[in-house]
Amino acid sequence: MSPVKPVGLGFGLLGTTNTAPISDAQAEEMFAAAWEMGLRRFDTAPLYGGRLSEERLGRLLRGHPRDACVLSTKVGRYRAYAAHVVNPKDNPGDWHDYTREMTLRSVEESLRLLGTDHLDIVFVHDCDAYLDAARDGALPALAELKAQGVIGAVGCGSNSAATHAALLRDSDLDVLMVAGRFTLLDQSAADTLLPLCLSRGVQVELAAPFNSGILATGPDVAATRFDYQPPDAALRDRVRAIQAACQAEGVALKRAALHYAAAHPAVTRLVLGLIHADGLRSNLDDLSAPVPDTLWPALARLDIPNPTSLTS
Template structure:
């Protein structure tokens, strides 16, 4: 699997495994399926794994750490996130978590982008992962916490990076505008943009991607299926878009893109995975997987050959912006097996 090396930060495989589903996102995943998802991703060449305390109140980190425990530490990259500190909550442990994960509410999430909160959060993550360090730390969804996140939060992560405790620091969000402000004002190495650099939403191209390229900040693209609408060859009638029922307008647009894909011998999900990597600022696409089959499917989609004529027709029809050229080989970084 090909890898890309950002200007600042570790080499990342073009495909990363997003571990939210290992935390029982929306429904229960078995330990065996979680292990299978990681094993199949590894066998496919994936060496970048992303998680967060938020995902299943620590369950994702515990499962990911267990699944990687026998792998050579120098051969893979792990990112986790800070900003939601997990606080024990024994009085609610009999309830179901209300944060979107099928786990007991034995902890509550407390927003904290302060120095002590970040250090405590990272210490907990290392314990759950069974690691002595992670490679990348992102501030997680600081939408309503700009002031603290852009000052104390980033300063704390930079301190950890300068001490050699992490290799790269950044911010992960579901919006592009604030990420652009972090790139403009703060000393970040990477940003993870979820759902804003996709076949259906190119808002990251307005400011974030050009600015990141100019400043040498690597971009990790996540949620490239926009929560499901682009995950099947044809958009289903009950498809979701950004975690809500998809509107008729956006479903029709996805169907129009699917028509073009079929004319060029490819599929909508394959194009959805390939599209973000066409921009030279993007260093990896992170896809979630719940089991081995989904991990293998992700790898097959990445490996699909997408003809340039497909992108040209999509641009001609106004379905994607024109002028999005694939990065040169030198910008994409080196390859490894």
Template sequence: MIARARLAATDVLVSRLSFGAAPIAGLFEPVGEEQAYEAVTAAWDAGIRTYDTAPHYGLGVSERRLGEVLRAQPRDSFTLSTKVGRLLVPYDGGGDDLAAGGFAVPATHRRVWDFSADGIRRSIEGSLERLGLDHIDIVYLHDPDEHEEWALREGYPALERLRAEGVVGAIGAGMNQAEMLTRFLTDTDTDVVLAAGRYTLLDQIALEALLPAAAARGRSVVAAAVYNSGILAEPRTGATYNYTTAPDALLTRARRIRHLAERHGTTLRAAALAFPLAHPAVASVLVGMRSAAQVRDTAEQFARPVPDDFWAELKAEGLLGDDVPVPVKEAV
């Protein structure tokens, strides 16, 4: 079983390694039902007990596929997070969702932004129906970048009421940026924020304000997209950084880190997974996985030791700042 950590002052526990369920909904390329089932089952077998999804992922396909596996497990044995802010409205225009949403699934629905109190409740009701579960542990406001005031004025208070009613255990926001997440930490009673790609071996923008704010207020951070969408998994020519082709300078930097990792008997992926957890505010690293093979590899890399000397040399080479927290082995 992978170790777990408690979110802020809540009773919600999360695996230090969490399963991201966007890829099993056909993110960028098709994923069949059997492959998705095997991926989630492999995550369970690897000891992962925290699973993250959203209505946005495959127009509900991610939630349905995740629920198919999790419904067979005792409900108190795992932690589930989903997101609100986009309602799914039936659509009969045909075609697929690749252009509109990035998922290789039939375009059976349209996404409609809705951070109203009614929209939040309707979204959660829809998620519970698709998942086939009786409750959700963590709910995030999903990508409110263009709807900041709406999300803060209506969406967040709605989540706060649901938390007070015991409908959900923890609330927060999930985004691909650090600035607005910092505002959620400082201006609300958010329990946790999900920061995608903003605290990695190549991008530590979250260290400037977000992570200090979380630590100061006793809140938690889930670090997602720790491979920066691919470059830190395999820095090959044409690798992606934040879903676009990586600039040459970043590719060179990632390759230097990989070289040092291999010289110290570990891997770039192991280092990328271990790095965020060195900060005391980070409760979990969240990794999207689309196959059983990816799950097994990720679990293996997560368990792989990363020597202290590697981190020291990373700083000595100027590849990490001197003030950046790094994992340190506990003395025996």
């Protein structure tokens, strides 16, 4: 069986330095496994390791037909090369630049590192506090590159549903990468953003369906994370209740989390993190296995809305 929605891979892990670093050999093994499993949608960003992810992904793509995969990167948020990471969500030293000049330079550098002459998608990255700058600088620059055939689609990538909705109302976007905002723990994209995408015909790639880990590991793993941070006791209790409701329907929490994120009609693809072969295969197996019709009503009793009915 095939997954209920197409799956892509985010290559943030290729940019880690001091936090959970992986070797080139491990990266090659993971990528080879993903390719063998049929995955062809790959996403990276200058932020990830200060272009270390782009550099390594470019090496992994050598020898593979370029037109066989869908490749994206981002512009606007940056980090020094191989910088020490204290806080993945808001690391000291990160900077934002959404000017036309920087956007064009950034795309040029991404093309060089990734070893390609075109990108399928470029996202404006985390412009939550810089909406006007993105509208005035980065988005027009990306539109120019799209008109030239250098990029195929223009999008926004953010952890904020409000950012996506604000840009979508007055900008011509093709695709959004919505990270962590339609999950078992957070449905903030449901009321406005996802219905707007349906009405506008804008694709939605739903990233971070596990909210950085806790919806995969469960609440009782000490090192688990919610939105890159340690979860507090109340959040762990909330996940514990969700897990119990899923188990009562014969569904593991991780499988339920994946199916929930994929079930909304606006979601066209899930984007998962690059992981070892067994973990990736487990996720694909979960997405290929059905969940009972009784799962969504059971979760509704915990005030988690039915994902299949959230269209307006």
